[in-house]
Amino acid sequence: MLFNSDKRFSVEDGESVLDAALRAGVALAHDCRMGGCGTCRVRLLDGTVSYEDEPFGLTPEEAADGYALACQARPHSDLVIEPGIAEATPEPRRHSAVVRDVRPLCGSVNHLLLDVEGDEPPLFLAGQDST
Numbered sequence: 001m002l003f004n005s006d007k008r009f010s011v012e013d014g015e016s017v018l019d020a021a022l023r024a025g026v027a028l029a030h031d032c033r034m035g036g037c038g039t040c041r042v043r044l045l046d047g048t049v050s051y052e053d054e055p056f057g058l059t060p061e062e063a064a065d066g067y068a069l070a071c072q073a074r075p076h077s078d079l080v081i082e083p084g085i086a087e088a089t090p091e092p093r094r095h096s097a098v099v100r101d102v103r104p105l106c107g108s109v110n111h112l113l114l115d116v117e118g119d120e121p122p123l124f125l126a127g128q129d130s131t
């Protein structure tokens with residue numbers, strides 16, 4: 001269940017909280033899906049989770065403060081979660097662009113170099129590069 005929301009979803013055995021949320025149409029912020037970027041950080045207001053491997057994008061102090069990485073977290077009970085950066089995430093907008101370069105970085109992560117058309121610059125978060 002999402003804090004301050006009527007959104008609820010079920011997590012299948014072995015499924016991450018993020019995958020279950022996306023499957024249910026609940027848009028949790030995410031990026032790498034590998035436990036590295038921290039974009040999917042949520043605060044656990046109730047319940048507990050564990051990880052197959054401790055994610056390097058979450059410090060022990062953050063975990064002790066009740067944070068979890070939804071892309072790696074497997075629930076051990078019903079959860080109440082508060083999305084971490086949803087409020088700071090810019091609303092999606094459509095831009096036209098020409099792809100100048102695509103460079104694979106790892107797994108499903110690619111570096112795109114785009115020439116964005118129009119006068120309105122795209123909004124982005126720290127960790128993304130708008131050049």
Ligand code: FES
Nearest residue numbers: 031033038040071
């Ligand atoms: S999406 Fe990057 S750590 Fe979860």
